[in-house]
Amino acid sequence: MAALLIGELPHLTRVQVAERAGVPLDVAVTLWHQLGFPHHSDDDVAFTEGDVAALRLTSELVGMGIWSPESQAALVRTWARSYARLAEWQTSLLAGLVSDVGEPATALTDLAGDVLPRVEELQTYVWRRHLADAAQHLLEDEGVLTAAETQLSVCFVDIVGYTTHSRGLDGTELVAWVDGFEQDTAALVVDHGGQVIKTIGDEVLFTVADPAAAVTVAMALTARGEDADDPFPAVRAGIAHGAVVRRLGDVFGTTVNAASRLTSAARPGSVLVDAGVHEALAAHDADPGGAEAAGWRWHRVRRLPAKGFTHLEAWRVRPPRNDG
Known part of the structure; x- marks a missing residue:
């Protein structure tokens, strides 16, 4: 052999x-x-x-x-x-x-x-x-060639209640459940020009240059998780936009840490973003072709304790109102 x-x-x-x-x-x-x-x-x-x-x-x-x-x-x-x-x-x-x-x-x-x-x-x-x-x-991001850092949106998507749910599954069922989560998440990330950096058990970390794409992916995944007829698990997400250091297929820096803290603080089925994402997207409210054409709503989170941060500003992104 x-x-x-x-x-x-x-x-x-x-x-x-x-x-x-x-x-x-x-x-x-x-x-x-x-x-x-x-x-x-x-x-x-x-x-x-x-x-x-x-x-x-x-x-x-x-x-x-x-x-x-x-x-x-x-x-x-x-x-x-x-x-x-x-x-x-x-x-x-x-x-x-x-x-x-x-x-x-x-x-x-x-x-x-x-x-x-x-x-x-x-x-x-x-x-x-x-x-x-x-x-x-x-080649498309010329800044990468001349600097150690690049501007990216970093998003963690975390399964809610993973430990509790996994206890009711046998080995084969658990593998199929986690594989389905990873595959569907990766497919959506790639479709929006992003890159899956790694999967960490019940969590996926991905990056994308456009913060609007990061929010779109996160909102779509949390919406699926809220659908009782969809086998996709309930998830929460945190997104930060800013300077990121790339190294050997991984990403490092304060932006990554901020996205992780936001994910931990997010409620089940919700998406929290930092000031970098909010400033990049909320500024386009008046632009008919901008990100706000999606109709996202922003809610400022007043108090968000986050280890390693003196004050981490955060906004909860909500889907558009259903006026119908």
Whole structure:
């Protein structure tokens, strides 16, 4: 199985790999640790020519100035977390497909041989498409090229009563419920030009350049959660707009913290926004083609205790009045 998945049988020690790649052993060991690979002694035969090539490529990228030692460490750790989760999910999927057969090991090997090349090709395609999309966003936002910060709307969408509701579901039902929440939220975010940064159990964090788009998504999701006939869970949301630091697919800064605090303070089924969002959208009241054409209503929240903030201004966004 190892030979099938890796491409060849392990036949090298880590000392031999480092020597062939022309990289100091301590550098190679540090890289493997950052990738989250199991520890091996100098005598363990656990590596292949693929490890030699990967180590050599890493050294070449550092030599070209593409990676500093610090950025290499951060990027490799990000890869390790992402691919470890992906690999765990994929093997669980394969295991589920062969769980009913008489000899799981043989069936898993046969299935992996058929599936692996296709999955690998598809993953490369998905990566390149996302790379092209990210590069296009970079070119469109010239400020990103010259500054460490960029202006974004940051939104957290949080399932209300997750712990209580999840207790009444078995494992399969819980996974289906959370997957439905994540899929529907991600689809709506992408449709409005946003990007899902990460999912945190019962919460989704996304960003979008346009605060109107962030509010539109949040209002649509909370409305779905309030519909008793819709299986989408009840949610609440918090949105802040301002300077954000992007790093390795994640976002950081006071704006992110503000959005998190607003979400925690929001009532079930409601959307709270900060002054940045309110100022960007409420100023267009008189513009027939502006964001306020949606008819949103604003209610100032007078007191909002928020850890880490002396005074976090907040507004509750409400749907338009139904005059009919």
